[in-house]
Amino acid sequence: MEQFVKQRQSHAWLLAARPRTLPLACASILLGTGLAANAQAFNPAVLLLALLTAIALQILSNLANDYGDAATGADDHARIGPVRAVSSGLLSPGAMRKGMVITAIAAALFGLLLLLTAFGNQWGHILTFLLLGAASLLAAVTYTVGLGGTPYGYRGLGDIAVFLFFGLLGVIGTYYLHTQQLSGLPFLPAVSCGLLATAVLNVNNVRDIESDARNGKITLAVRLGRANAIRYHWSLLGLALLLTLIYLVVLPAPLAGWGCLLVAKPLIDAARALNRTHDGATLTGMLKKTAISTLLYSVLLSIGLALF
Template sequence: MTRTSFSRWLLAARLRTLPLACSSVLLGSGLAAHADAFRWPLFLLCLLTAILLQVLSNLANDYGDAVSGADLAGRVGPTRAVATGLITARQMQVAMGLTALAAMVSGLALLWSAFAEDWPALLAFIGFGALALVAAVTYTVGRRPYGYRGFGDLSVFLFFGLLGVMGSYYLYTHQLSWSLLLPAASCGLLATAVLNINNIRDRVSDAASGKFTLAVRLGASRARNYHWLLVGGAGVLIVLFILLHSASPWPWLFLPGYLPLLRAAWVVQVSEDPLLLNKQLKLTALGSLSCNLLLALGFTLS
């Protein structure tokens, strides 16, 4: 494969979205370390599986938007490989299949490492994994992709928040507590905030192409108010979890990662400039990663 063709695949994989895939794993693993249950092999396999699922989702999104016509000529977001002819639809289908296969192999290795002697848990997590694979593809691919009907936010909240954090934690500890819903939900809200900026930026072109995201359904003003609920709600849940579970100052390390999210939210509130919104999307993705990583580190140190 030439360097040029390799760069095309890097473009289609959209590596800038990978912080979202890593955040829930890092947070769940940090909380497991706090419970003295961390294991490096599980961590690496969990991280690899999450990244592969995210790449699969990105490839499917590139393919699905191109086939449906959602990638209009005037869009401001990242260049799409299939819509611009850099990669053919057939090549993308093959890449999606290979990535799905790699995610399945990695996921099965992860689950065997975690649950080799616990068949009910193993089978349950195989079901969760199959659901994640289907969700990654059907977001924009199929007869009725759910991302075009405003359900993308719910999917991101579940997979990048509740299931991502609590599932990662369970892989290490084989147990859960209701209080874990607080950091898991905060992680999901921040991931959803990233998607919301993307949907606010693309709101006009999405509506024109029949892609009725939640931002399209809410309208510009309410989508921006919704963004404050996502970012502010995440902060409240994190603070509540810290107050309930730690007297140490270390978990408050999350603040340097969280405060930039508020600044980005303010820019989203006042700006209609798609290029400026692009910058806030990147800052929010990196801020979400930093916030979750610092929170995980804080609980590990405490």
């Protein structure tokens, strides 16, 4: 019996951590590293610690999302997405809060080790990135939990946060950790990465648009309405691919770098499904396809740049 309880708890924590979302959290780190390698600057310790920090932050965000949606009543019996640990009773709110604290501490420790490894005793750089790290922790928690008010994810601001943290800050921050310099050209793929990550969120929000609206979770998709949210989705994909194309031409990138454009077809296939169906299971599959394509975009472009 005791073994069964332990297995049930382990399954609940794995469910709450949502491991399928973790590869997407690594996309910006991998792309920033590829950009740095292209600039002849690569530190494997920085890559490892940056990945651990990003994974810890994503798990924290997932735990907070599980807790926050249960606390605000945004999860109900009609919800399409994966089962949530707190709302289903697998974990208590108190246990989830403890899990969030432990994960936040782990993310902070990984982040501090990352900064010390990248910058040594350059305290100005460390302080700047500590502030960015604190902002990342705060954003991860307050997406659905909120601090003294409505969570920003319920006010249509989640897209902006994803674009910043999974795009500009994630990619350019990683690039700077390796190179300790800024360059204008890497901002193009950084923006593209952020736009694709935002597209992943938008598929999720279009899928859940009816239940979110019913439960007062006013995502950007709810604000726009389904038809405009789909147009918005096409704009995200189109701009991301256009900026990537400009980057590849201006660099100029090696032939291997152009392989990242292979993700255009699965991204377009998933976007077309938004027009064709309201079926939750189908859209969940398209959500996975969009997320995997975003990760592959970063991996393929990173490899191509590292080989240059």
